[in-house]
Amino acid sequence: MYLRNYWYVGAWSHELTTDAPFQRHLLGEPLVFYRTEDGEPAVLHDLCPHRFAPLSTGRVVGDAIECGYHGFTFNKTGACTVIPGMDKVPEKLCVRGYPAVEKWGWIFVWMGDPETADPATIPDFHYLDDPAWAGKGETMPVKANYTLLRDNLLDLTHAKFLHRTTLKTDAVTDFPVDAITSDKQINVRRRMVNIPQTSPLWTEVGGFTQPVTQWQNVEFTPAANIVIKMGVHSAENSTENKRIEFRILNALVPETENTTHYFWAIMRNFEINDDEMTEMTFTGNKSAFAEDQWIIEKQQAMMNALDNPTPIAVPHDKGVLRATQLVDRLIKQEQSAAE
Ligand code: FES
Ligand SMILES: [Fe+2]
Numbered sequence: 001m002y003l004r005n006y007w008y009v010g011a012w013s014h015e016l017t018t019d020a021p022f023q024r025h026l027l028g029e030p031l032v033f034y035r036t037e038d039g040e041p042a043v044l045h046d047l048c049p050h051r052f053a054p055l056s057t058g059r060v061v062g063d064a065i066e067c068g069y070h071g072f073t074f075n076k077t078g079a080c081t082v083i084p085g086m087d088k089v090p091e092k093l094c095v096r097g098y099p100a101v102e103k104w105g106w107i108f109v110w111m112g113d114p115e116t117a118d119p120a121t122i123p124d125f126h127y128l129d130d131p132a133w134a135g136k137g138e139t140m141p142v143k144a145n146y147t148l149l150r151d152n153l154l155d156l157t158h159a160k161f162l163h164r165t166t167l168k169t170d171a172v173t174d175f176p177v178d179a180i181t182s183d184k185q186i187n188v189r190r191r192m193v194n195i196p197q198t199s200p201l202w203t204e205v206g207g208f209t210q211p212v213t214q215w216q217n218v219e220f221t222p223a224a225n226i227v228i229k230m231g232v233h234s235a236e237n238s239t240e241n242k243r244i245e246f247r248i249l250n251a252l253v254p255e256t257e258n259t260t261h262y263f264w265a266i267m268r269n270f271e272i273n274d275d276e277m278t279e280m281t282f283t284g285n286k287s288a289f290a291e292d293q294w295i296i297e298k299q300q301a302m303m304n305a306l307d308n309p310t311p312i313a314v315p316h317d318k319g320v321l322r323a324t325q326l327v328d329r330l331i332k333q334e335q336s337a338a339e
Pocket of ligand 1: 072
């Protein structure tokens with residue numbers, strides 16, 4: 001069960017080329033991604049209606065893709081333009097074309113009714129190419145349902161136990177969260193005031209040696225996007241005056257019910273011309289995310305084995321519960337609108 005009338009991240013800009021169309025599944029559907037000769041992103045259902053070869057076996061010709069088997073050709077809207085040996089192409093012959101927009105270095109794909117695709121509703125990941133921010137990201141394949149990643153990011157107390165060498169902040173469990181809910185977003189906030197120290201990674205990159213205040217705003221936007229806004233600055237009783245901020249960008253894109261394309265990036269607003277800092281923050285965050293991947297895949301395996309048992313909720317799960325409720329409600333709305 002997925003939200004359909006939403007933009008999902010499908011690829012990084014650099015992945016789309018004119019000479020190497022590729023297949024990627026989103027929401028269980030096979031898609032072919034390519035770039036037209038005019039440089040536009042194109043996303044089609046990756047199944048040739050002739051004899052079912054994937055179109056991703058083919059080559060790009062102008063704005064179209066020519067099937068690698070017998071040469072049927074489909075333009076970027078999915079209309080068939082060429083059938084070798086036939087003067088006329090049946091009007092109705094087509095594959096599904098998915099609206100695709102390239103923005104900030106990501107390719108956003110509309111997975112719902114093409115008539116309702118509105119680029120104004122693309123989730124805000126502008127930090128990816130904002131000159132005031134620097135950083136780096138990648139795609140992590142995770143063998144778990146995307147909701148387990150969503151839950152992971154909405155309850156950051158886990159860092160204390162799972163990310164001991166990187167993102168662990170001892171005080172995190174002492175401070176409750178606020179969860180602010182609207183129709184379009186869940187915002188989970190925590191402010192840790194005057195704590196003895198921040199995490200090992202932020203201590204290293206920020207050079208903190210005295211008490212700090214650390215804040216986290218985790219913004220969840222359906223279908224499955226999370227921006228973690230966070231910062232650490234010297235506490236009032238510190239003689240230091242240091243301040244760092246990050247935006248950790250997360251697009252949790254269902255590949256299948258049991259697998260997720262996890263597009264992420266860590267952006268910062270300090271020492272933005274320092275490539276070593278980019279590597280240090282990327283590598284540190286990546287090793288923490290590998291720990292998330294490790295436990296989430298184990299969690300998924302247990303849930304599969306036990307046929308999805310019911311979890312227990314505690315106050316730190318406030319954001320997790322709100323996001324679950326919001327998405328469930330939106331899915332019901334989509335389904336009843338479709339009936
Ligand atoms: S299967 Fe694609 S043209 Fe025949
Ligand atoms: Fe984590």
